[in-house]
Amino acid sequence: MSWKAIGIFDSGIGGLTVLKELVKAMPQEDTLYLGDTARVPYGTKSPETVIRYAVEIASFLVKRDIKLLVVACNTASAVSLETLQERFPIPIVGVIEPGARRAAAVTRNGRVGVIGTEATIKSSAYTRAIKRVNPAIEVITRACPLFVPLAEEGWISNEVARLTAQSYLAGLKESGVDTLVLGCTHYPLLKEIIAEVMGEGIRLVDSAEETALTVAEILQGGGLLRPVAEKGNHHYFVTDVPAGFIRIGNGFLGGNLEDVHQVNLDEGTAPGGYHVQA
Numbered sequence: 001m002s003w004k005a006i007g008i009f010d011s012g013i014g015g016l017t018v019l020k021e022l023v024k025a026m027p028q029e030d031t032l033y034l035g036d037t038a039r040v041p042y043g044t045k046s047p048e049t050v051i052r053y054a055v056e057i058a059s060f061l062v063k064r065d066i067k068l069l070v071v072a073c074n075t076a077s078a079v080s081l082e083t084l085q086e087r088f089p090i091p092i093v094g095v096i097e098p099g100a101r102r103a104a105a106v107t108r109n110g111r112v113g114v115i116g117t118e119a120t121i122k123s124s125a126y127t128r129a130i131k132r133v134n135p136a137i138e139v140i141t142r143a144c145p146l147f148v149p150l151a152e153e154g155w156i157s158n159e160v161a162r163l164t165a166q167s168y169l170a171g172l173k174e175s176g177v178d179t180l181v182l183g184c185t186h187y188p189l190l191k192e193i194i195a196e197v198m199g200e201g202i203r204l205v206d207s208a209e210e211t212a213l214t215v216a217e218i219l220q221g222g223g224l225l226r227p228v229a230e231k232g233n234h235h236y237f238v239t240d241v242p243a244g245f246i247r248i249g250n251g252f253l254g255g256n257l258e259d260v261h262q263v264n265l266d267e268g269t270a271p272g273g274y275h276v277q278a
Ligand code: DGL
Pocket: 010, 011, 012, 014, 015, 040, 041, 042, 043, 044, 072, 073, 074, 075, 076, 117, 120, 148, 183, 184, 185, 186
């Protein structure tokens, strides 16, 4: 019997934070990851542009016969999830609903902060999703656009990262939130600095773990979960030269990134059909 892979994409390396949780939850699954490194960041672009990018990437991965697609980018989830779900005939999971659910479950004082890219914050997708779970929760949001280039550069614990975090987070800290949603898949890379700046007693929510549970449930429900005895293979596609992606990704995943290919989405010149035999 052959088993299809799980597709997953982000504008760059941020989605690796979600991939890591997927692999932890389902080590038997094969994955195909695409990082759109030639066009990162998405967070400063218009919804129309991000939707176009997301559709191109989904087409690329769906052609490689994936069984489920994870939009491991909050920006793309915020603006393109519905379009993708309408256009492609496979389950498509975004990261916003899972993160919102977790935040609503863990807040004690009903004040939740959300940080994300300009596009995610402007979309109000988190505020709507959290209020759908509990309309009484007060949601305070803040865009932190410089966190993405810091994470892409691997500047996750130096003085520049600390000062940037202090400047972005001061207002949120004063507002008395007890829970902070890391509403961008790049931000978990800066988790330590963010936790330090926010101080003790603030719960940081990253959607990755909750998203992985959602994916496992969907696959289980559809009889699509690969037997646990298997060990998954992981393949990576990037749209720019792979060196930076490999360097940062290896640091983050502990030296696991081996199979990284540069692809051109326009011309569809990626390595040919991909199939996994069980
Ligand atoms: N990691 C992405 C997100 O979750 C986007 C970062 C960017 O490309 O601006 O929003």
